[in-house]
Amino acid sequence: MADLPTLPEVPAHPDAGPLETALRNLLSVCCLSETVAVSLISAEFFELEGSTIGDVLKGILADEVRHSRLGWNLVAELMPQVDSAMRTRLNDYLRVALTHLRDHELSHLPPLRSPSSAAEQVGVCDGLAARALFQDTVRDVILPALRERGLSGDAAWKALTSDFTDSVDSNRCAVA
Numbered sequence: 001m002a003d004l005p006t007l008p009e010v011p012a013h014p015d016a017g018p019l020e021t022a023l024r025n026l027l028s029v030c031c032l033s034e035t036v037a038v039s040l041i042s043a044e045f046f047e048l049e050g051s052t053i054g055d056v057l058k059g060i061l062a063d064e065v066r067h068s069r070l071g072w073n074l075v076a077e078l079m080p081q082v083d084s085a086m087r088t089r090l091n092d093y094l095r096v097a098l099t100h101l102r103d104h105e106l107s108h109l110p111p112l113r114s115p116s117s118a119a120e121q122v123g124v125c126d127g128l129a130a131r132a133l134f135q136d137t138v139r140d141v142i143l144p145a146l147r148e149r150g151l152s153g154d155a156a157w158k159a160l161t162s163d164f165t166d167s168v169d170s171n172r173c174a175v176a
């Protein structure tokens with residue numbers, strides 16, 4: 001049990017109408033951030049399964065899966081209402097959202113190995129493996145799911161990751 005803190009408002013996107021605003025927020029929050037959360041927390045859960053922390057992570061993971069599915073399902077449901085001009089603007093917006101995602105995740109995933117096996121037992125993740133898993137998740141899950149819904153973040157992501165792809169390729173995560 002805990003008090004619910006004051007939550008920040010979701011972005012209002014004053015330059016967009018209600019449908020486009022909803023789609024932008026669904027894409028950024030649910031489809032991008034929550035899908036990455038599912039991958040990263042899954043990896044930590046598999047390492048800690050059976051422990052107290054593993055049980056806590058299992059509950060969090062279930063929530064993250066629901067948050068991600070909500071976004072992907074709603075975007076699929078709403079896309080038939082999107083005309084080609086809005087589709088182009090959403091693809092432009094994906095460049096902004098993917099930039100935010102990359103910057104946010106990299107700032108929280110330092111490129112360092114876990115300091116010790118004792119640290120791993122309490123959930124301190126291997127930053128290099130987590131970065132590789134993050135990149136795999138965008139490339140193998142998020143970008144294809146966007147394409148399935150008639151959107152594209154491929155070119156934006158390729159441009160965004162040209163400088164960090166090489167550094168993670170040699171540290172691929174077994175969990176991925």
Ligand SMILES: [Fe+2]
Nearest residue numbers: 034063064067
């Ligand atoms: Fe979530």
